[in-house]
Amino acid sequence: MMLNFFDEIKNELRIVEDELKLAVRSSDPLLTETSTHLINAGGKRLRPAFCLLGGKFYNFNLDKLIPLAVALELIHMATxxxxxxVDSSLTRRGIPTVKAKWxxxxSTHIGDYLLGKSLILISRYENPLIPKVLADTSVKMCEGEIxxxxxxxxTDQTIRDYFYRINRKTALLISASCQLGAVACGAPAPLHQSLRRFGHHIGMAFQITDDILDMTAEQIKLGKPVGGDLQQGIITLPTIYALQHSSERQKLHELITKPNKAEEEINEAIALITACGGIDYSAEMARKYIVKAKKELSRLPDVPVKKTMQIIADFIAIRKF
Amino acid sequence: MMLNFFDEIKNELRIVEDELKLAVRSSDPLLTETSTHLINAGGKRLRPAFCLLGGKFYNFNLDKLIPLAVALELIHMATxxxxxxVDSSLTRRGIPTVKAKWxxxxSTHIGDYLLGKSLILISRYENPLIPKVLADTSVKMCEGEIxxxxxxxxTDQTIRDYFYRINRKTALLISASCQLGAVACGAPAPLHQSLRRFGHHIGMAFQITDDILDMTAEQIKLGKPVGGDLQQGIITLPTIYALQHSSERQKLHELITKPNKAEEEINEAIALITACGGIDYSAEMARKYIVKAKKELSRLPDVPVKKTMQIIADFIAIRKF
Structure with missing residues (x-):
């Protein structure tokens, strides 16, 4: 899926795609097959795109950006x-994944393999900031998952707990992508640090929107069952808000903590969360992060890519997929 | 378990142990608990020891060696x-592991976490050879696992297939440990490349011996059920030899390819493998690698640690645990 505001880096993203396929080739046929399966399954390639766009803020150098862009997508794919x-008790509602197929x-070894391949690419960079930021990010991503x-x-989680978690789970790698694209092109610290902050705000908005869509999207667009988070017991911003503000808190609490919810129960929980404003509140939070992102952008040099970044920022919080 | 030929680096290994514990600490209590559980479960700390001993061949510098030694053990622990x-179908004979407990x-995320922590340590080194060798090794280790x-x-595997696999699974990381210890201390290429070859031979002998012990050791010393490889369908050197040389090939083939073997069947297979000389042949192969290792050692400078390396080489192939 190619998003049209990536037109500016369309050709570069095609190269990333080719290099991704080359990077995962192995003398072992199963490793090549499974990795290629993953690449062909697609994805928005957000992280490589942000890396390339980050590079456009300074001396854009494609040769220096490609290995990093590929490494960022490999890290994302590995996670x-x-x-x-999963544990066998959790496979009941499983959808076809590498795990389901192999x-x-x-799955565990393929993830490690992709990480290893990303390390090979990263070890080519002389600037120690690149491995340092990515190592730190990968540790924190594990913390987020755990x-x-x-x-x-x-159900005792606070909104603060939620932000702490989604920063680790999602925002840090997007933030690293924006920053390190500029770092790879030799940008000075104030510039790449500003891009890092921009990426953080965008990443937070992206995950909040993801968590909203998990409750509001049509299944066909989402590509997975609606209410998947609720089914897995993952408590996201709309739910945390609703647990504090719904007039039917007791009922909602019961529904949320119930394992193996029926479809009607999921729908009932989503209805309660929506009715008390949990979705609206979360959308407002996403918008606030977008405002912060655009404010950070305003501090960046006036290069053409800035306009693209603004459009992306606006899209992140209104996207429907 | 401290092996007495590590006396020379006893104090340094204690520091590695302390640094290992520090390295895995997280603000998340579960990550700290599970990682500490793994460290306290012990292990021979072979890789840190080889790294430290490798450093003794040049300008031994503990500060430069410790992060690397810790990183090597973290990579080993992650694997x-x-x-x-495992897949649920394979847990039947499972023994208590992180997986069984958590x-x-x-388990997947803890492995990733340990890898991430090792990356943080590795990213401190300026010599690009260190991340390069470790990245390459980690990719090949995944290939070995797959x-x-x-x-x-x-049962069509050849002895060559076996050597290819155990090089990836085991020898490469031991080889990297020997080499990179010297690299971290600034050793010139001929020296650290010689140590890499030494480590390769030692690593191969180590894994062959491991595979022999899986059939011959007392369960109590092994710490896991005897014949575990046969039970899991892992075909090692003694088995490959026996499939080619046993007078009861047909019977052996049947036993080996049978899933969910009974204890008597495992014992019968081991008896057939032993009777036709599969164990003796494998022990001879391990000894040949030790001869190669010691030949490589003879090319290294005459420093006191050389004697220790010789003793370790001799021990590797005669060890009973």
Whole structure:
């Protein structure tokens, strides 16, 4: 899926796509097959795109950006594959994934393989900031995943807990993508640090919107069952807000903490969350992050890519997929 | 477990142990608990030891060695945790592991977390050879794991296939440990490349011996059920030899390819493998690698640590645990 505001970097993204396929090739046929399956399954390639766009703020150098852009997508793909690893008790509503097709063991090793390939690409960079930021990000991403598992079905979570978690789970890698694209092109610290902050705000808005869409999107557009988070006990911003503000808090609490919810129960929970303003509140939060992102943009040099970044910022919070 | 030929680096290994514990601490209590559980479960700390000993061949500098030694053990631990991730159909004979205690999902993320922490340590090194070798090694280790899974129960494997696989699975990281210890201390290429070859031979002998012990050790010393490889369909050197040389090839083939073997069947297979010389042949192969290792050692400068390396080489192939 190519988003049209990526027109500016259309050709570069095609190169990333080709390089991604080259990067995962192995003498082992299963590794090549599974990795290629993952690449062909598509994705928005947001992280490579932000990396390339970040580079446009300084001395854009495609050769220096490509390995990094590919590495960022490989890291993202590895986390997706590892997220697919589940315990057997949780496979009931499973959808076709690498895990479903090849099992947990293979999924685990493929994720490690993709991470290893990203390391090979990253180890080419001489600027120590690139491996440093990515190492730090990967550790924090694991923390985010673990927190998501350990706090599932926990209705005591605060909005602050939620922001802490989605920063680790999502925003940090998007933030690193924006920043390191500029770093790879030799940008000075004030510039790449500003891009890092921009990426943080965009990443937060992106995940909040993701969590809204999980409740409001049509299943066909979402590509997975609506209410998936609620089914897995993942408590997101609309739910946290509703648990504090719904006039039917008791009922909502019961529904949310129930394992193996029926479809009607999921729909009832979503209706309660929506009725008390949980969705509207969350959309407002996403918009606030977009405002922050655009404010950060205003501090960046007036280069043509700035306009593209503004359009992307606006899109992030209103997207329907 | 402290092996007494590590006396020379006893104090340094204690520091590694402390630094390992520090390295895995997280603001998330579960991550700290599970990682600390893994560290306290022990291990020979072979990779940090080889790294430190490698450094003794040049300008030994503990400050430069410690992060690397810790990173090597973290990478090793991560592969162990990820090996614990299994499909539910394979848990029947499972022994208590992180996976048994916390489940597949947590195991996957903890492995990633340990890898991420190792990256943070590695990213401190300015010499690009260190991340390069480790990235390459980690990719090949995944290939080894995948090959082990995809070739399980495959009786067509050759001895060459076996060597290819155990090089990836085991020897490469031991080899990297020996080499990079010297690299971290600034050793010139001929020296650290010689140590890399030494480590390769030692690593191969180590894994062959491991595979022999899986059939011959007492369960109590092994710490896991005897014949575990046969039970999981992993076909190792003694088995490959026996499939080619046993007078009861047909019977052996039947036993080996049978899923869910009874204990008597495992014992019968081991008896057939031993009777035709599969164990003796494998022990001879391990000894040949030790001879190669010691030949490589003879090319290294005459420093006191050389004697220690010789003793370790001799021990590797005669060890009973």
């Amino acid at each position: 997706l594959v590892h997220d697919d690893v 099992g947990n063991r293979i 927190i998501q598992i350990t706090t599932s079905y926990n | 162990l945790v990820h090996d614990d991730v 489940g597949n999902r947590i 090959i082990q899974i995809t070739t399980s129960y495959n």
